[in-house]
Amino acid sequence: MKPCVALVDCNNFYASCEKLFRPDLQDVPLIVLSNNDGCVVARSREAKALGIRMGVPVFQIQEEIRRHGMAVFSSNYALYAEISARVMRILEDWVPRMEVYSIDEAFLDFSGMQTDRQRTDYGQRMRQQIRQWTGITVCVGIAPTRTLAKMANLAAKRYKATGGVVDLCDRARQRRLMSLLPVHEVWGVGDRLSQRLQALGIQTALELADCAPSWIRQQFSLTLERTVRELNGQSCIAWEEGPVPKQQIVCSRSFGQRVTTRAAMQAALCVYVSRAAEKLRQENREAQRLTVFIRTGAFNPQEPYYANTASGALPVHSADTRHLLKLALRLLEAIWREGFRYAKAGVMLSEFQEPGRGTQDMFEEVAVQQRSVRLMQTLDQIRQRGLGRVFVARQGTLQQQSWAMRRATLSPAYTTRWNDIPQVC
DNA sequence: TCTGGGGTCCTAGGACCC
DNA sequence: TCTGGGGTCCTAGGACCC
Numbered sequence: 001m002k003p004c005v006a007l008v009d010c011n012n013f014y015a016s017c018e019k020l021f022r023p024d025l026q027d028v029p030l031i032v033l034s035n036n037d038g039c040v041v042a043r044s045r046e047a048k049a050l051g052i053r054m055g056v057p058v059f060q061i062q063e064e065i066r067r068h069g070m071a072v073f074s075s076n077y078a079l080y081a082e083i084s085a086r087v088m089r090i091l092e093d094w095v096p097r098m099e100v101y102s103i104d105e106a107f108l109d110f111s112g113m114q115t116d117r118q119r120t121d122y123g124q125r126m127r128q129q130i131r132q133w134t135g136i137t138v139c140v141g142i143a144p145t146r147t148l149a150k151m152a153n154l155a156a157k158r159y160k161a162t163g164g165v166v167d168l169c170d171r172a173r174q175r176r177l178m179s180l181l182p183v184h185e186v187w188g189v190g191d192r193l194s195q196r197l198q199a200l201g202i203q204t205a206l207e208l209a210d211c212a213p214s215w216i217r218q219q220f221s222l223t224l225e226r227t228v229r230e231l232n233g234q235s236c237i238a239w240e241e242g243p244v245p246k247q248q249i250v251c252s253r254s255f256g257q258r259v260t261t262r263a264a265m266q267a268a269l270c271v272y273v274s275r276a277a278e279k280l281r282q283e284n285r286e287a288q289r290l291t292v293f294i295r296t297g298a299f300n301p302q303e304p305y306y307a308n309t310a311s312g313a314l315p316v317h318s319a320d321t322r323h324l325l326k327l328a329l330r331l332l333e334a335i336w337r338e339g340f341r342y343a344k345a346g347v348m349l350s351e352f353q354e355p356g357r358g359t360q361d362m363f364e365e366v367a368v369q370q371r372s373v374r375l376m377q378t379l380d381q382i383r384q385r386g387l388g389r390v391f392v393a394r395q396g397t398l399q400q401q402s403w404a405m406r407r408a409t410l411s412p413a414y415t416t417r418w419n420d421i422p423q424v425c
Numbered sequence: 426t427c428t429g430g431g432g433t434c435c436t437a438g439g440a441c442c443c
Numbered sequence: 444t445c446t447g448g449g450g451t452c453c454t455a456g457g458a459c460c461c
Contacts, residue, residue: 034429034430037429038428039428039429041430041461055428057428059426059428062427101460103461104461105461188458188460190458191459192457192458221435222436223434223435223458223459246432247433248431248432249432250431251431252429253429253430254429344429
């Protein structure tokens with residue numbers, strides 16, 4: 001049985017989610033902003049047509065926003081995650097095996113489907129059902145390897161005549177498409193690599209595909225060698241069996257307003273540690289290592305720049321917010337410098353173990369450990385059931401959090417909060 | 426004035442050991 | 444003056460992805 005994989009990718013995902021609940025914005029150019037309303041992370045078809053670039057800082061395009069009457073939304077991840085889950089649930093029923101790759105895309109196992117026609121029809125029917133059941137439009141790229149499926153998907157998005165589904169199992173078609181694509185459009189080739197490749201005279205995807213894998217390995221890396229092999233139809237990325245446990249958990253934010261006092265920084269870290277610890281417990285893991293980082297703004301050359309990181313280990317693995325927080329605050333003391341205007345901070349948890357299997361404290365009483373676990377369970381349940389929010393006092397009340405992130409134009413929680421359910425009048 | 430957040434994998438080089 | 448070689452483990456940093 002020939003291996004075959006389909007990549008299903010939602011079009012303009014965040015922008016499309018916002019439009020689902022705002023039919024009045026159907027043909028209006030719409031952009032979605034990053035956390036803190038900093039830069040553009042998603043654009044509707046119309047906004048792309050106006051030349052709005054991905055990642056551009058919003059303040060640089062204020063004039064265009066006004067002139068074209070663009071709709072602007074702060075990012076609403078709760079909404080996008082919910083719509084994503086609906087799309088993924090539908091896809092699951094179409095194939096024996098699937099891997100969710102990101103919030104808006106998934107790889108599906110299409111092995112066993114014999115003909116070009118069969119595969120394309122299947123893709124079209126999936127696409128139809130997703131649009132009908134969720135309102136989201138997807139494109140489908142089908143090929144023998146993931147790297148080629150990515151490329152097929154790109155073609156499905158770019159060329160209207162394809163009807164949103166491209167089958168790239170035929171070698172001649174693969175080569176024709178690759179000859180048209182600049183090398184930086186290959187999955188796994190970013191800015192740095194494409195510059196180096198171009199310096200060696202490799203401009204197109206096809207030219208990269210025709211390089212000797214061993215030479216690429218020697219000049220670049222194992223990763224790029226795999227890419228070359230994948231472009232030639234040799235699959236180098238295996239299917240994951242079951243969900244992959246995380247190796248690290250990060251919580252970091254830019255501040256809505258610069259932080260200048262130690263107390264405010266401690267409060268912010270407190271929020272980040274609490275959030276990271278919640279995620280850790282959701283993964284059913286305990287962590288041993290915690291890293292804290294802080295930095296000033298990176299873009300203003302006039303302003304003194306300072307950035308630093310401190311990392312430390314807990315004596316035993318833990319998922320208790322209080323233990324992690326104590327370490328975080330101690331680490332902060334090592335890197336905190338007065339007199340800077342801090343723009344961003346974050347914490348990272350790593351070195352995970354399943355509860356009870358990590359380093360243990362021989363002298364701590366079992367009862368104390370059990371109390372810790374039960375306390376954290378209780379906190380999580382209060383939050384998950386929406387009964388309110390219990391937090392560590394140090395983070396301060398919302399009114400005190402002048403550094404909290406800006407979300408000026410957040411859409412309602414249409415799918416996750418009763419009060420925000422859309423009404424039809 | 427205002428420029429995101431959360432991940433993964435790989436590699437080079439240092440520390441350490443015998 | 445001459446001062447080995449090879450292996451492993453860890454970490455920081457680079458590059459990539461969405």
